[in-house]
Every structure is written in C-alpha cells, then in structure tokens.
Amino acid sequence: MWGRDAGLREPYRNFHAWFDQEDPKRLRAKNREAEDLFRLTGITFNVYGRSEAEERLIPFDIIPRIISGSEWAKLSRGIDQRVRAINAFLHDIYHTQEIVKAGRIPKEMIARNEAFLPHMIGVDVPGGVYTHIVGIDLVRTGPGEFFVLEDNARTPSGVSYMLENRETMLQMFPELFSKNRVQPVQHYPIDLRRSLAACAPKAAGANPTVAVLTPGIYNSAYFEHAFLADQMGVELVEGHDLRVVDGRVAMRTTHGYKAIDVLYRRVDDDFLDPLNFNPESQLGVPGIMDVYRAGGITIANAPGTGISDDKAIYSYMPEIVEFYTGERPLLQNVPTHRCSEPDALAYVLDNLEDLVVKEVHGSGGYGMLIGPTATRKDLAAFRRKLKARPKNYIAQPTLSLSTVPIFAQKGLAPRHVDLRPFVLVSPDGIKITPGGLTRVALKKGSLVVNSSQGGGTKDTWVLEE
Amino acid sequence: MLGKTANGLYWMYRYMERAENAARLIETGQRIALTRLNQTDKEWASVLRSGDCLQGYTATHDEMSRDLAVDWMLRSKDNPSSVVSSINAARLNARLVRTAITGEVWEAVNSAYMTLKKALGRKVSERELPSVLRLIRHHAALVRGVTHGTMLRNEIYDFARLGTFLERADNTARILDVKYYVLLPSARSVGSSIDNVQWESILRSVSARGGFRMEYGAGGGPREIADFLILDKRMPRSLAFCAGELSTNLGFLAKGGDVGQASRNKVRALENGLLSKSIDDIFRHGLHEFLQTTLKDLTAISRQIEEEFRFYA
Numbered sequence: 073m074w075g076r077d078a079g080l081r082e083p084y085r086n087f088h089a090w091f092d093q094e095d096p097k098r099l100r101a102k103n104r105e106a107e108d109l110f111r112l113t114g115i116t117f118n119v120y121g122r123s124e125a126e127e128r129l130i131p132f133d134i135i136p137r138i139i140s141g142s143e144w145a146k147l148s149r150g151i152d153q154r155v156r157a158i159n160a161f162l163h164d165i166y167h168t169q170e171i172v173k174a175g176r177i178p179k180e181m182i183a184r185n186e187a188f189l190p191h192m193i194g195v196d197v198p199g200g201v202y203t204h205i206v207g208i209d210l211v212r213t214g215p216g217e218f219f220v221l222e223d224n225a226r227t228p229s230g231v232s233y234m235l236e237n238r239e240t241m242l243q244m245f246p247e248l249f250s251k252n253r254v255q256p257v258q259h260y261p262i263d264l265r266r267s268l269a270a271c272a273p274k275a276a277g278a279n280p281t282v283a284v285l286t287p288g289i290y291n292s293a294y295f296e297h298a299f300l301a302d303q304m305g306v307e308l309v310e311g312h313d314l315r316v317v318d319g320r321v322a323m324r325t326t327h328g329y330k331a332i333d334v335l336y337r338r339v340d341d342d343f344l345d346p347l348n349f350n351p352e353s354q355l356g357v358p359g360i361m362d363v364y365r366a367g368g369i370t371i372a373n374a375p376g377t378g379i380s381d382d383k384a385i386y387s388y389m390p391e392i393v394e395f396y397t398g399e400r401p402l403l404q405n406v407p408t409h410r411c412s413e414p415d416a417l418a419y420v421l422d423n424l425e426d427l428v429v430k431e432v433h434g435s436g437g438y439g440m441l442i443g444p445t446a447t448r449k450d451l452a453a454f455r456r457k458l459k460a461r462p463k464n465y466i467a468q469p470t471l472s473l474s475t476v477p478i479f480a481q482k483g484l485a486p487r488h489v490d491l492r493p494f495v496l497v498s499p500d501g502i503k504i505t506p507g508g509l510t511r512v513a514l515k516k517g518s519l520v521v522n523s524s525q526g527g528g529t530k531d532t533w534v535l536e537e
Numbered sequence: 538m539l540g541k542t543a544n545g546l547y548w549m550y551r552y553m554e555r556a557e558n559a560a561r562l563i564e565t566g567q568r569i570a571l572t573r574l575n576q577t578d579k580e581w582a583s584v585l586r587s588g589d590c591l592q593g594y595t596a597t598h599d600e601m602s603r604d605l606a607v608d609w610m611l612r613s614k615d616n617p618s619s620v621v622s623s624i625n626a627a628r629l630n631a632r633l634v635r636t637a638i639t640g641e642v643w644e645a646v647n648s649a650y651m652t653l654k655k656a657l658g659r660k661v662s663e664r665e666l667p668s669v670l671r672l673i674r675h676h677a678a679l680v681r682g683v684t685h686g687t688m689l690r691n692e693i694y695d696f697a698r699l700g701t702f703l704e705r706a707d708n709t710a711r712i713l714d715v716k717y718y719v720l721l722p723s724a725r726s727v728g729s730s731i732d733n734v735q736w737e738s739i740l741r742s743v744s745a746r747g748g749f750r751m752e753y754g755a756g757g758g759p760r761e762i763a764d765f766l767i768l769d770k771r772m773p774r775s776l777a778f779c780a781g782e783l784s785t786n787l788g789f790l791a792k793g794g795d796v797g798q799a800s801r802n803k804v805r806a807l808e809n810g811l812l813s814k815s816i817d818d819i820f821r822h823g824l825h826e827f828l829q830t831t832l833k834d835l836t837a838i839s840r841q842i843e844e845e846f847r848f849y850a
Binding site: 307308309310312326327328 | 540
C-alpha cells in the first residue's frame with residue numbers, strides 16, 4: 073500500500089480514504105460475516121489424512137490488493153509472452169525437439185525428466201493447444217517489477233477463490249466498487265467454457281459437449297471443481313461415470329451414454345488412464361489416451377504439460393522464451409541455482425542461510441527450506457539432503473518481496489503476498505483475467521503463502537487505466 | 538443428465554424428507570408420553586417401528602426409555618435413519634449434485650446441516666426438544682420452499698420429486714401399518730379416550746390433524762382417518778397423492794422414449810389400484826395386507842427407477 077518512500081501508492085488512494093473513515097469494529101464484524109458467507113456457500117477445502125473428512129476455510133482478508141491499470145497492462149504482456157513460449161515449447165518437446173538440437177537445453181533435462189510423457193510424442197493436440205489453463209505465480213518486488221516464482225501448467229487451482237473473493241467483497245462493501253473502477257472478473261467461467269469449446273476435436277459437432285472431471289467429493293479442491301462446472305453449465309463427472317463407447321469417451325446419463333468432446337480434467341496425468349498409466353487408478357477412464365491420440369477428445373490441459381512447469385526446467389525459462397518468441401523475456405525469473413551442477417551445489421552449500429531451497433518436483437510449499445528463518449538443525453539436515461541427492465533440488469535467493477496490509481487485530485499490518493493470474497489459451501488467442509488469486513502469509517514475517525500452511529487470500533483489484 | 542446426478546438428487550430429497558418425518562414421529566411420541574403416563578415404553582417401541590428403526594435400537598439397547606429412543610431417532614450415527622444421519626446424507630448428496638441444484642437450494646441444505654450439527658451436537662434435553670424439532674421442520678421446509686421457488690421444472694426437478702414422494706409414501710404406509718389394528722372396525726370403541734389418542738397420534742405423525750378436522754369437524758372415526766390418509770388425493774401425505782405425484786413426474790421423464798416406461802407402468806399400477814378401491818374394499822381385503830403390499834410395491838418402484846435411469850451402472 074505504501075511505496076519505499078513510505079508515501080501512499082496511487083492505486084490505494086481511494087481505498088485508503090474509505091478505510092480511514094471506517095469504524096474498525098464494523099470492519100471486524102464484516103470479517104466474521106465474510107467467514108459465515110464462505111461456510112454457507114461451502115467454499116471450503118478438505119484436509120487429507122483425517123478420519124472424519126474435515127472441511128476448512130481458507131482465511132479471507134478484507135483488505136484488497138490493488139494493482140494499477142498500467143502496471144497490469146505491462147504484466148499482461150509478459151504473461152502473454154511466457155504462455156505463448158510454454159505452448160511452443162511443449163509442442164517442440166513432443167515433436168522434433170529443436171530447442172535441444174540448438175543446444176539451449178541439455179538433452180537429459182528432457183529425456184530423464186519424470187514429467188516427460190513419452191505417450192505424447194508425435195501427438196498433434198486439438199487446436200495446437202497444450203495448456204488451456206495456466207496460472208503463473210508472481211511476486212512483486214517494486215514498481216512494475218514482477219518475478220515469476222513458478223509456472224502452473226498442469227491443473228492450476230484457486231480460480232474459484234478469485235471469483236468468490238470478489239463476490240464476497242461486492243456483497244459486503246458495495247460502496248467501494250462505486251468509488252473505485254475495478255475491472256470485473258466474473259466473466260471467467262463463460263470465457264473458460266468458450267475457450268474450451270474452441271479447442272474441441274474434429275470429432276465434435278457444432279456445439280461441443282464440455283465436462284469437468286473431478287477425482288470426487290473427497291478431493292481437497294472438490295468445491296472448485298463443482299463450482300466451475302456449475303458456473304459453466306456443464307456436467308461434473310467422475311471416472312466411474314465415463315467409459316469408452318464407439319471410439320469416444322462417453323458419460324453415463326439417465327438416457328444412455330453421451331459422447332464428451334472436451335474434458336477439463338482435474339485429475340493428474342498419472343491417474344488419467346489405468347490402461348496407459350497407473351493401473352491402480354480408479355479416478356480415470358480406461359482407454360482415454362487411445363481415444364485422445366486418435367483425435368476423439370480434447371483433454372485440458374493436455375497430458376504431459378508437467379515438463380514445462382517442472383522446477384528444473386523453470387531455470388531455463390528465459391532461454392525458452394527467447395528461443396520461441398525471438399523476444400527478450402518481459403517477465404523476470406528468480407535467479408536459480410541448479411544443484412545438479414557441481415559449482416552451483418558448492419555455492420548453495422556455502423550460502424544456505426541466505427537461500428530458499430526447493431524440491432524439483434515438490435508442491436504446496438512442502439519439503440522446502442527457507443534459509444533466513446531456518447534453525448541450525450534444519451540447515452544441517454538440508455545440507456545432508458543436498459549432498460545425498462543434489463539433482464532433487466534448486467535454490468533461489470530470497471527476494472525483498474513487497475507487502476500488502478492485512479486487517480490484523482491492531483489494525484493494518486504488512487504481510488507478504490504472491491499473485492496467481494489465470495490465463496486461458498485457445499486457437500482464438502490468449503486471455504488473461506484482470507486480477508487473480510492473491511495469497512497472503514498471515515503470520516508476521518512469513519514467506520509461505522500456501523493455504524495448507526496458514527496462508528490466506530485476498531480480493532485482487534486491477535483498476536481501469 | 539448423469540445417472541449419478543439423478544441418483545444424488547433422488548437420495549438427497551429422500552433423506553431430507555426422512556429427517557422431517559423422523560422429527561414428526563418423535564413429536565408424536567413425545568405428545569403421547571405426556572398425555573398417557575402408563576405404557577409409554579410400549580408407545581416408544583411403536584414410534585421406533587414407525588420410523589423403521591426399532592430393530593437397530595433393540596440390537597444396541599437393553600431397555601426401552603424415552604431418553605434413549607429420542608436420542609436414537611435424533612442423534613445416533615449408528616441409526617442410518619436418524620435425523621443426524623439423514624441430514625448428513627442429504628448434504629453429502631447435495632454436494633455430489635451441486636451443479637444440478639440452484640445455489641439457493643445448496644445453501645438451504647448446507648445451512649440445515651450447519652445449524653442442526655450444532656443443535657444436535659449434544660444430548661437434547663426434554664425441555665429443548667420442542668424447539669429442536671421445530672428447527673428440523675423449519676429447515677426441511679426451507680429446502681422444500683427454495684426447491685419449489687428456484688428450480689427449473691426439468692428432469693432434475695422430476696428426480697427430486699421422485700425421491701420426496703417415494704420416501705413420503707413409504708413413511709405414511711409404515712405409520713398406518715404400525716397402528717393398523719386401532720383403525721380396524723373390530724377395534725372400534727366409539728368415544729373411548731384410548732382410541733382417540735391413538736387416532737390423533739396417527740394424524741399428528743403425518744401432519745394431518747388440521748386437515749382432517751377441517752374436513753370432518755369433530756366427527757370422523759378410524760374409517761375416515763384411513764380413507765383420508767390412503768385415498769384422499771387432496772391430502773399431500775396420503776398414498777393416493779404421493780402415487781399421483783410419482784406418476785406425473787415419471788410421465789415427464791419417460792416422455793417420448795423407452796427409458797422410464799417400466800417404472801412408469803409400475804407406478805401406474807399402484808395409482809390405479811388406489812383409484813379403483815374404496816376404503817371399505819381395503820378393509821374387506823385386510824388393511825395390514827394392503828399396506829404390506831403397498832410397501833413392497835414402493836420398494837420395487839424404487840429399484841426399477843434406480844435401474845432404468847442408470848443410477849449405478
């Protein structure tokens with residue numbers, strides 16, 4: 073909210089004037105009201121590993137994160153460029169691998185990568201689109217300065233929070249939206265449906281049938297799956313509702329089996345098809361990969377996109393962007409030390425207390441080390457892990473992240489945030505919803521924003537220019 | 538619509554109806570217990586039997602008492618037909634079919650779940666019981682109301698209605714069957730206060746007391762009560778009314794196709810059976826036998842619907 077010189081930043085001016093006149097007691101009551109609203113609408117996530125499936129709320133903070141129109145425009149150009157590059161990269165990697173031939177990425181980074189899916193070699197995906205939905209995790213370090221923390225090109229989640237957080241703010245503080253010209257996000261589900269339909273395979277008719285595939289009611293993101301299907305007006309299916317019928321993937325309806333053209337799957341690659349991948353999977357559809365390869369269905373996102381958001385590949389993103397777009401990358405990468413390289417490993421071991429170390433295939437903020445806040449015991453443990461399996465890790469410097477205030481017990485208090493904008497890709501182009509999911513580390517000084525570890529969310533405003 | 542979704546809708550509404558019926562049965566039992574000081578334990582056994590949960594109760598309890606019976610019907614997680622179990626199952630199914638119901642219906646079900654989870658979180662004292670039972674009925678009414686007011690009249694609605702009326706018909710038939718002997722002409726002892734209480738308890742269990750009085754004034758005996766609850770098409774909990782609703786909704790579902798015809802035929806047979814009979818015919822052939830056949834028919838109809846509309850496979 074405040075710049076480095078401690079002055080109020082322009083996009084927050086209107087909001088701050090409003091906030092100053094508000095009674096903190098009323099706001100606190102509003103905060104509780106928001107929680108009740110979330111519980112009633114069922115915006116909860118399930119916690120794994122509990123005997124009784126427990127539903128929890130992700131804490132919501134009523135202070136919006138505000139981004140100016142011009143800053144957003146600049147950011148969008150960078151996201152657009154990066155997403156184009158990711159799709160071109162995926163096509164290349166599963167076809168002729170020009171980038172490897174050109175010596176820009178070492179061959180073993182692809183061939184030995186667990187996220188590389190040999191089943192996808194030579195497959196021409198419908199509409200040429202691999203990543204129909206992308207979430208790019210960013211942090212802001214200063215005016216107009218964003219770094220990409222991570223690309224999410226498999227099945228990025230959290231978009232329901234972007235929509236429901238806005239809905240909640242609109243219900244609680246309508247007056248704020250008449251004073252601030254906030255760009256809307258509510259059209260996302262319709263855009264998503266259009267975008268998915270535009271990627272339908274040749275086998276589809278004029279009005280493609282779209283469905284959302286969920287692992288089921290006990291999945292931690294079930295609410296989001298149901299929410300998106302509901303908002304798009306399409307069926308929410310599970311593996312046992314589907315079967316291959318006459319060369320198409322079809323769902324069991326009350327009046328027989330009906331073919332699906334586009335499947336927005338929220339099931340990981342490994343569980344998608346017990347005949348082709350994990351034979352134990354109950355969540356997928358036996359034979360769907362064969363239908364897919366024959367052009368009978370669109371799977372969104374395409375299987376095998378994990379190779380592009382792998383943390384080891386991440387460090388090559390600047391090269392990837394340049395190679396495929398012929399442009400300088402507009403978004404910066406956090407400088408990354410690949411521990412698989414001996415020099416880098418030596419550096420990381422020497423400077424561990426200043427670095428963030430992540431597992432190459434990890435997610436959810438688990439299995440990582442934050443040097444500056446780690447205990448001596450943690451540091452020693454990680455040194456051992458690094459020496460034992462250096463390939464498994466990358467390391468990055470801690471950035472001086474900008475903060476956004478939250479509404480804490482004693483009024484406003486600064487906390488670290490990240491931002492995940494959502495991007496839709498179709499043959500018609502790339503669409504970025506103005507806003508996204510802002511996750512906030514609610515604990516003072518913490519850098520971990522993951523909901524599984526005490527993070528919360530905020531509404532994200534992009535103002536009109 | 539997905540077969541799984543039809544299944545979820547059907548059971549969501551069956552369980553909502555079941556929760557409400559259980560609350561009504563408890564209320565009736567409680568009233569009898571308060572007005573008749575003797576024989577109350579026997580009365581609770583009959584209440585449990587009406588709620589189809591006597592077997593489970595006797596398997597887990599050594600004695601019959603008001604407290605235990607009420608708790609079993611209200612809060613027990615071991616009793617699949619208790620209010621808590623029913624509301625949990627209704628909400629689980631509502632989550633499954635979240636995309637088929639309106640946001641308002643989901644919120645009504647979720648709010649029923651959240652409120653009742655709190656209200657039934659610990660043992661309900663005799664003093665609190667009336668207000669807790671009111672709360673259950675209130676929430677069930679809310680779900681029914683938003684369903685009526687916000688849902689499209691399409692096949693989604695039809696499956697919701699099928700669930701509601703199969704459960705309701707089953708419930709009415711069971712209540713009548715448990716008490717059938719007090720309705721028999723042979724048991725008729727006009728003016729005896731015992732029978733008045735019994736008759737009234739039957740009417741109360743299906744919320745028919747007001748309607749019956751409106752229709753028959755201070756008169757009317759067991760024959761009229763049986764007629765009212767079995768054959769009167771204006772009474773929304775009578776077997777004839779429920780059969781009519783089932784027939785109408787299956788008619789919509791089976792329109793212009795083969796799917797649904799077998800279920801429809803079964804319901805039509807039930808409906809015609811009710812329309813062609815007078816209450817005296819039913820008494821002549823045996824009320825108990827008639828109700829037993831009806832319960833069997835309802836089970837067969839439910840099976841046929843599940844199979845024909847591909848609920849499971």
